[in-house]
Amino acid sequence: MVCAVVCVYILVSLVVPRSFGLTAFGDLTQCVLLACCTLSVLPNVAIAHKKARFFWLLMSIGFGMWLCAQALWTYFEVLGREEVPNPFVGDVILFLHIVPIMAAAAVRPHIQQDDLSVRGGPLDFFLLLTWWLYLYLFIVIPWQYVYFIEATYGRSFDVLYAVEQMVLILALVLVWRKSADPWRGIYAQFFGAALLYGIGSTLASAAIDAHLYYTGSLYDVPLVAAMAWFAGVGLRARKTLPMQPRENAPMKGHGIWTARLAMLAVFxxxxxxxxxxxxxxxxxxxxxxxxxxxxxxxxxxxxxxxxxxxxxxxxxxxxxxxxxxxxxxxxxxxxxxxxxxxxxxxxxLELQRKNLELQEISFTDVLTGAWNRRYLEEILAAEAGQVLRNYQRKNSHEVHGADHRDLVFIMVDMDFFKQVNDLYGHPAGDRLLQRVAERLLTVVRKSDVLVRWGGEEFLIMTRCSDPLGIPAFCSRILEVLASQPFNLGHGIGVRTTCSIGWTPYPWSRDAFEAICAEEVIELADWALYRAKAWGRNQAVGVLPAEGAALTEPFDLRALRNEHSSLIRIVKTDCPHNPKGAAQASAPVEEPSR
CATH class of the missing domain: 1.20.5 (Single alpha-helices involved in coiled-coils or other helix-helix interfaces)
Structure with a gap:
């Protein structure tokens, strides 16, 4: 489009001689092009974001002022049909129209900026506008109205106008270099048009001072090309520019350089x-x-x-x-x-405490306060695994023999408990179980585990370095339970005894992985039956026989035979045989509890 307009203008300038028609053609063409410039950038004000809106508003003001200056020129030449006077009354508008374009370049809409900088922009613009107007009034106007000298006026105007255009071109170069697409392309187009405009206006001013210029001449060609270029940039920007600035991170320093220029003008x-x-x-x-x-x-x-x-x-x-x-x-x-x-x-913390309480409740026997069977099942694997690891380390010479202790499972069952329920009722039987648990707790250590195994049966899991010391522990249990009658309340006092069966884990130190912990507990329960069968109120332990050839795995049924050559029975009698305690015997095969 720019090339077409320029070619048509050149053709008319060469073909048509200097005349009113050529003058009218040149003036009206430039007015139309400047109107196109203004109208091409004005719609961008409505669709752009805040900073770009300010940019396009300043651009439209600059092109609008340029249009006003050209309209005054056209008024003299077309409507008045007279030569434009020199000095021209519209020179001040022509001079000042560059200031809004210069301020638009200083806005730099491609970069985000805080609200404070954007709000301070209009004041900075008015400061710069006042300063440039002051320069014009200071340098040019004295030779027009105060002390008229046409040559000095023309020279002063040309120099100041050229300086102003150089500042504009320099500002466009700076923002062009530091921007990114698509704004970079817009700034490049504006720079090219401004450079062409600067060259054309300089040539036209020199021709006016030399009385060689006339409207429609070839001196207007660079100006017409610049006008068409500016209009094209405004139209192209509407299609390519984003609604928001691309560079989202605010850059430090650039937001105040316009204000610094304004303050420099003041100083x-x-x-x-x-x-x-x-x-x-x-x-x-x-x-x-x-x-x-x-x-x-x-x-x-x-x-x-x-x-x-x-x-x-x-x-x-x-x-x-x-x-x-x-x-x-x-x-x-x-x-x-x-x-x-x-x-x-x-x-x-309260939730942790409640969880611990709930866990303890779920692992605690409600009647006796001892641990329940579920708790033993929860800890048995870890306890048994620790013992086995100690034996494995011992065999590999990683620890000394005193660094491990065996587990011992002791089954305790009350003798003739059914008689208490039959004579005094189940509440009395429950109270008896509570009293038995209380006495057992006085015997066991804090590290031992007392479990209500079921009914009137309790299990004690303890640790010891030598299982041969367990008979003395069992003797202490037998004595504590049989020494004093149990007070069940309501004037009821009951003497009772217990029977005990026990076995160590591992059952054989030579083959410590032959029998698992659960099978050892079953063997202790079998030893308890032997104590019942052999007269009650005693403890029976089942140990491996000395010198027996033990191989893995063991058959647990072979160990549940009191005549087996693989086992050794250790019996412990109660040191206290209270008077009145029931001593009835029962068949060996099916002993009553």
């Missing part, structure tokens, strides 16, 4: 005062005008700086209040979190 005014008073060979009227102008601009710039600082202070106070509120909320949340954490810790 440059004392230098212009010195120039107005002491510098140059300007007439006194020009010096006085410049001095008064500088003082007025300093007041205006100071008011803008004061307003900006006031807004920043308000925002800062708002942020401080918000920070204080957030801090208070954070402390409140912290205290609440600590309270909840403490409460959670307490509930966790």
């Amino acid at each position: 440059s005014t004392p230098l212009t005062v010195a120039w107005a008073v002491f510098g140059g060979h300007a007439p006194q009227a020009v010096r006085t005008y410049r001095l008064v102008l500088t003082v007025a601009v300093m007041i205006v710039l100071g008011a803008l700086v004061f307003l900006k600082q006031h807004l920043l202070d308000r925002k800062l106070l708002s942020l401080l209040n918000l920070s204080r509120e957030n801090l208070d909320e954070m402390y409140s949340l912290k205290n609440e979190l600590e309270n909840k954490e403490q409460s959670l810790r307490w509930h966790s």
Whole structure:
């Protein structure tokens, strides 16, 4: 499109001689192109995000001011049919239209920025606009209205206009280099159009000063190409740019460089005062005008700086209040979190305690308070496995012989317990079981495990280095249970005895893995039956016979024979035989309990 417009314009400039028609064609073409520039970027304001919206708004303002300057030029040449005067009244608009475009480049919409920087942008823009207007009024206007010299006016305008365009081109180069696609492509297009515009306007200004320029001439070709290029960029940006900035991480430093330029403009005014008073060979009227102008601009710039600082202070106070509120909320949340954490810790400990209580209840016999059979089943594998590992280490010379102890299972059964139930009732029998458990607890050690095995039968799991010391332990149990009558309440006192069967684990130290712990308990139960069969109130232990040739695995049925050559029976009588204790015998085959 740009090439087509340029080609048509060149063709008309070459073919049509200088005339009113050529002038009208050139002026109207440039007005249409500048209107296209404004209309191409204006819709982007509605669809873009906050920073891009500000960017396109400044661009539309710049192109709109350029359109106004061209409309004034067209008014003189087309409607008034007269030559545009030099100096031109629209020169100030033509000069200032670059400032919004320059400010748009400073916005850098491709980078996220905080709200504070975006809000400070308009004030910074007005500071820069005031400064550039001040430069125009300071350098150019004196030679137009205060002390008219056409040559000095034209030269001053050309130099200042060229400097302004160079600043614009430099700003576009900087943002182009530090951006990424798709904004990088947009900045490149704007840079190319601005560079072409700078070259064309410089040539046109020089031609005007030399009285060689006329509208529709070839001097307008770079300007027309730049206008068409700007319009094309606005149209292309609507299709390629995202709704949000691509670079999500805010970059440090860039958000305040526009504000720094604005402040630099403020601080440059004392230098212009010195120039107005002491510098140059300007007439006194020009010096006085410049001095008064500088003082007025300093007041205006100071008011803008004061307003900006006031807004920043308000925002800062708002942020401080918000920070204080957030801090208070954070402390409140912290205290609440600590309270909840403490409460959670307490509930966790309480839950652990309750779980331990429930576990203990599930492993405890409700009637006697002793452990139940389920508890023994829970710990038996670990206890037996520890004993076997100790034997394996001993055989591999990893530990000394005193570093391990055997398990011994002792079955205790009350004699003639059924008679108590028959004579005094089951509640009395329950109380008797409770009293028996209490006496057994006085005999066993803390490391021993007392289990109610079932009915009137108890099991004691203890540890010892030498199973030959167990008969003395069993004798102590027999004596404690038989020595004193059991008080069952309601004036009921009962003397009773018990029978004991016991076996060690491992049953054979030479073949320690031959019989498992469960089979050893069965063997102890068989030894208990032997004690019942041989008269009660005694303990019977089953040990491997000395010198017996033992092989693995053992047949448990072969060991349940009192005449077997593989076993050795150890009997222990009760040292106290109370008067009145029942001593009835029972058949060996089926002893009553």
